[in-house]
Amino acid sequence: MTTNILPARGRPRRFDPDEAVVTAQQLFHAKGYDGVSIADLTKALGINPPSFYAAFGSKAQLYARILDRYALGGAVPLVQILGADRPLADSLAQILEQAARSYAADPTATGCMVLEGTRCNDPEAREAACGFHVAAQEVIRNSIAERSPLEADRLTDFISTTMAGLSASARHGQSLDRLVSTARLASVALAQVLPA
Structure with a gap:
């Protein structure tokens, strides 16, 4: 949808809200909320x-709209990864490795936009980011609980904490190689808890 926004002087400008969301997402991802x-x-x-x-x-409302967009195309596709027909430890390992790669993919916009947003100062924006974060944790927990109910809470916490650490490390400039190495090391622990 394109609308005309009248500037103070001159001709009407073409303004596309969907393109604006893409531009704003780049800013929020690069600088944080x-x-x-x-x-x-x-x-x-x-x-x-x-x-x-x-x-x-x-x-904050723009940010919430951006989070919706990010969840559809920028975040780690948890449902698809966890829905694959393979051992749970392999799926969880893929989540961690894909998170590491995603968080370091753009050197100007590192880390996870949702995780970074959970620490922002604006209560409305923080609540929106926390909502997405909790929903992602539930997807992970429910998938683990289906196959290994006794480990669901512990492993969800482990995955969530590891992803938060990967995001923070990417934000602080850690290289892709080091992030992937950390994700793979965490995968060794997963394989020990969830034997094939």
Whole structure:
């Protein structure tokens, strides 16, 4: 959907909210939620603050919209990986390795946008990110519980903690090789707890 936003002077500008979400996602991923101001967003989107608020409501509402988009195409595809017909330890290992690769894929936007958002200062944005994080943990936990119910809580915590560590390490500049090495080391522990 494309709408016309009238600038203070001149001709109407073409403004595509879906393209704006892509641009804003790049900013949030690169700088983190707290590091992006309304001024940063309006400059990057080429609109003024009233137009921004008319299109998105607030910075936190835009962020929630971006999280929806991220969950569909940028996050680790948990359901697909866990739904594959293979040993659970292999699926969990693939999640960790794919997370490591994903978190380091773009040197200007490292880490997991959801995990990074769970630590932001805005309560509304933090709540949105935490909602996605809890939902992802539930997907992992439920999959583990189907095959190894006694290990579900412990292994979900292990996977979640490892992913958070991978995200933080990527954010701090750790190389892809080191992140993948960490994911593979964690996979050794998974294989010991969940023998094939």
